[in-house]
Amino acid sequence: MSQETTQTNQTNTSGAFTLTKQDSGIAILSMDVPGESMNTLKPAFADEISAMLDEIDADNSIKGVVICSGKSNSFVAGADISMLADCTSAEDAQAIAKGGQDIFNRIENMRPTFVAAIHGPALGGGLELALACHYRVCTDASATQVGLPEVQLGLLPGSGGTQRLPRLIGVQQAMKMMLTGSPARAKQAKKYGIVDDMVPHSVLMKVAQEYAGKKKPERDAPQKGLMNKLLETTGPGRNMMFKKAREQTQSKTKGNYPAPGYIIDVIETGISDGMQAGLRAEAEAFGKLVMTPESYQLRQIFFATTEMKKERGVEGVEPRKVQKAGVLGGGLMGGGISYVTATKAGVPVRIKDIQADGIAGAMKYSYDLLNKKVKKRFMRKSEMQKQMSLLTGTLDYSGYGDIDIVVEAVFEDLDLKQKMVADIEENCKSETIFASNTSSIPITQIAAKAKRPENVIGLHYFSPVDKMPLAEVIAHEKTSDEVISTTVDFARKQGKTPVVVKDGAGFYVNRILAPYMNEAANLILAGEPIEHIDKSLVKFGFPVGPVKLLDEVGIDVGTKIIPFLVEQFGDRFTAPEAFDKVLADGRKGKKNKKGFYLYDDTKKPGKEVDESIYSLLSLSPSRSRSEKDIAERCVLMMLNEAARCLDEGVIRSARDGDIGAIFGIGFPPFLGGPFHYMDTLGLEHVVERLNYYSGTVGDKFEPAQILKDMAEKKATFY
Numbered sequence: 001m002s003q004e005t006t007q008t009n010q011t012n013t014s015g016a017f018t019l020t021k022q023d024s025g026i027a028i029l030s031m032d033v034p035g036e037s038m039n040t041l042k043p044a045f046a047d048e049i050s051a052m053l054d055e056i057d058a059d060n061s062i063k064g065v066v067i068c069s070g071k072s073n074s075f076v077a078g079a080d081i082s083m084l085a086d087c088t089s090a091e092d093a094q095a096i097a098k099g100g101q102d103i104f105n106r107i108e109n110m111r112p113t114f115v116a117a118i119h120g121p122a123l124g125g126g127l128e129l130a131l132a133c134h135y136r137v138c139t140d141a142s143a144t145q146v147g148l149p150e151v152q153l154g155l156l157p158g159s160g161g162t163q164r165l166p167r168l169i170g171v172q173q174a175m176k177m178m179l180t181g182s183p184a185r186a187k188q189a190k191k192y193g194i195v196d197d198m199v200p201h202s203v204l205m206k207v208a209q210e211y212a213g214k215k216k217p218e219r220d221a222p223q224k225g226l227m228n229k230l231l232e233t234t235g236p237g238r239n240m241m242f243k244k245a246r247e248q249t250q251s252k253t254k255g256n257y258p259a260p261g262y263i264i265d266v267i268e269t270g271i272s273d274g275m276q277a278g279l280r281a282e283a284e285a286f287g288k289l290v291m292t293p294e295s296y297q298l299r300q301i302f303f304a305t306t307e308m309k310k311e312r313g314v315e316g317v318e319p320r321k322v323q324k325a326g327v328l329g330g331g332l333m334g335g336g337i338s339y340v341t342a343t344k345a346g347v348p349v350r351i352k353d354i355q356a357d358g359i360a361g362a363m364k365y366s367y368d369l370l371n372k373k374v375k376k377r378f379m380r381k382s383e384m385q386k387q388m389s390l391l392t393g394t395l396d397y398s399g400y401g402d403i404d405i406v407v408e409a410v411f412e413d414l415d416l417k418q419k420m421v422a423d424i425e426e427n428c429k430s431e432t433i434f435a436s437n438t439s440s441i442p443i444t445q446i447a448a449k450a451k452r453p454e455n456v457i458g459l460h461y462f463s464p465v466d467k468m469p470l471a472e473v474i475a476h477e478k479t480s481d482e483v484i485s486t487t488v489d490f491a492r493k494q495g496k497t498p499v500v501v502k503d504g505a506g507f508y509v510n511r512i513l514a515p516y517m518n519e520a521a522n523l524i525l526a527g528e529p530i531e532h533i534d535k536s537l538v539k540f541g542f543p544v545g546p547v548k549l550l551d552e553v554g555i556d557v558g559t560k561i562i563p564f565l566v567e568q569f570g571d572r573f574t575a576p577e578a579f580d581k582v583l584a585d586g587r588k589g590k591k592n593k594k595g596f597y598l599y600d601d602t603k604k605p606g607k608e609v610d611e612s613i614y615s616l617l618s619l620s621p622s623r624s625r626s627e628k629d630i631a632e633r634c635v636l637m638m639l640n641e642a643a644r645c646l647d648e649g650v651i652r653s654a655r656d657g658d659i660g661a662i663f664g665i666g667f668p669p670f671l672g673g674p675f676h677y678m679d680t681l682g683l684e685h686v687v688e689r690l691n692y693y694s695g696t697v698g699d700k701f702e703p704a705q706i707l708k709d710m711a712e713k714k715a716t717f718y
């Protein structure tokens with residue numbers, strides 16, 4: 001980081017910290033953890049930082065201190081998550097939080113004015129450090145983000161965040177940030193009042209030093225508006241606010257995640273009993289949460305995804321640079337793929353459709369999303385125009401001559417897709433990659449007539465593309481290693497977590513989803529009410545129930561894959577015939593407002609079951625199974641299939657299987673994914689339950705061989 005100083009007279013470096021005193025009376029305290037790409041906070045730094053603070057205390061010439069990062073693109077990414085695994089008791093973890101609190105309290109109470117100069121992520125403990133400073137200045141760079149994401153790790157901010165953020169920006173906004181874990185970008189951070197100033201990177205240190213030369217601020221009460229004042233500053237108002245927050249949290253988490261409840265409790269303690277009581281409650285809750293299985297599983301997800309960011313797809317094979325992309329088909333998927341390609345990867349996209357309307361629709365998809373950001377003032381109009389200018393359209397293949405990768409998102413029809421391959425081979429370069437976004441057709445079949453099958457690959461996105469984090473990369477036998485690596489790299493640049501899977505019906509995600517959905521359908525036919533089935537799985541931890549999900553993705557689309565699965569894997573994938581009746585009745589789900597739920601003539605579209613479905617299927621529903629039994633039956637089908645996928649090499653590791661299921665289907669993150677969950681249950685138990693259902697419901701529950709073998713050896717996936 002460039003430090004614009006007048007005259008430097010003394011520098012003291014100790015491990016991760018460097019203190020530079022200047023004649024101006026403003027000292028620079030820079031953090032740069034050696035050997036790490038990003039600064040994280042560890043208890044081992046306590047002595048070092050304390051010694052630096054002693055030095056500052058002892059030097060009356062220091063009037064102000066700027067805390068900054070020595071890393072080029074980040075401030076501090078929080079406490080070191082990996083060290084939490086060493087905690088053997090809640091007390092150990094509580095001590096870590098308390099250690100951070102003590103140092104931050106000390107900074108807050110020191111004589112000089114402290115300023116945090118933030119560029120890049122300031123998250124968790126990193127933001128807590130900044131909150132202890134008297135002022136915060138951040139850069140306007142897109143890399144800058146400030147937040148308290150601990151809840152995503154099943155934790156709460158343990159070093160003062162639950163106390164200082166509400167006092168700085170108001171309880172409601174602070175609580176929202178802590179409960180969602182979503183960070184604020186620079187502009188939002190300024191708007192919320194988290195930072196005092198937002199400046200270009202080139203003047204960050206200059207402006208921060210100006211703030212360090214000021215007196216400490218006397219801050220106005222953060223509540224703006226009468227309603228907020230009533231809610232946050234009066235007893236009855238607060239009671240109402242916290243009660244509402246607890247109700248909303250319970251309805252979202254279904255009691256599966258302990259951290260949000262603690263966050264609300266600890267904020268409330270701090271507000272009603274004062275900062276010291278709040279800090280004590282915070283450290284104690286942090287200690288307890290670190291030891292929960294939920295936090296353990298969520299931290300494993302962090303490690304898995306961080307590891308996956310570095311993977312190439314094929315070890316040692318460099319990806320080619322993608323400078324221009326094509327998208328075939330301007331439908332919903334094509335629109336989403338174009339959006340992430342232009343806005344996330346920054347790669348120009350040429351959208352090809354057979355109708356001008358299709359191209360316009362795809363462009364509108366991006367326009368609407370970007371315009372929302374502009375309206376909320378999170379993005380400048382000029383930036384939106386720049387991103388929109390990356391999107392162009394064509395009705396023929398003009399402009400396709402220099403394209404590096406084409407993503408095909410046309411209708412699910414094998415002949416059509418094979419024709420697309422032929423068209424691309426004719427109109428593009430010999431090395432242009434043809435990536436199919438098919439969800440049901442094996443890539444081998446799409447590549448069957450290709451002249452250059454090594455260029456053909458699957459790149460399966462999930463809807464809505466701008467939100468869903470997963471992409472399956474499917475190599476068929478002849479796909480070249482370079483094509484795999486380039487496609488993985490391309491998907492990552494689009495902001496996706498790519499998982500490389502083997503070709504075959506359903507690939508991984510849909511293959512494990514199908515038997516789960518089929519089982520839900522079988523339970524409808526067995527007379528269970530639809531809302532009972534959906535509730536059971538939402539309570540288990542899925543974001544939506546299976547029947548609702550089928551309405552969302554489209555009953556026609558969701559069932560299209562079944563014949564491919566039956567053809568390759570046999571009867572265990574056979575869908576109940578009732579689906580045919582549902583489809584014959586013209587029910588496609590949400591998209592044509594006719595499915596298992598009601599969308600028309602109702603106050604709550606999609607919330608109430610369309611009771612006419614029962615007479616269509618000649619059923620009179622009544623609850624005869626518990627929520628637990630229903631969830632177990634559906635989930636076991638998914639677990640069993642996931643195990644088979646690992647055994648057959650469809651996924652490369654249990655880790656990929658867990659991340660694929662969590663990011664692609666919304667498998668409950670607090671359970672860590674199907675494989676972590678099976679380890680938790682114990683494979684003997686899984687096999688025993690599968691055997692039970694195999695005996696009572698049918699052969700499709702027959703445990704996968706890998707499960708039987710592992711159970712016998714008392715093995716685990718991790």
Ligand SMILES: C[C@H](O)CC(=O)SCCNC(=O)CCNC(=O)[C@H](O)C(C)(C)COP(=O)(O)OP(=O)(O)OC[C@H]1O[C@@H](n2cnc3c(N)ncnc32)[C@H](O)[C@@H]1OP(=O)(O)O
Nearest residue numbers: 037038077078079080081121123124125149157158159306
């Ligand atoms: C007491 C406190 O309240 C408790 C806490 O602070 S808990 C921690 C809260 N902080 C977080 O959850 C942030 C976690 N980190 C992130 O979300 C992302 O790393 C990030 C947004 C900061 C950066 O993302 P990105 O640029 O893609 O870089 P990414 O590859 O993830 O990380 C770079 C390196 O930093 C490491 N890292 C980042 N944050 C880390 C953390 N909090 N602990 C340990 N390592 C961390 C990564 O493991 C990776 O290490 P590697 O290079 O050796 O593999």
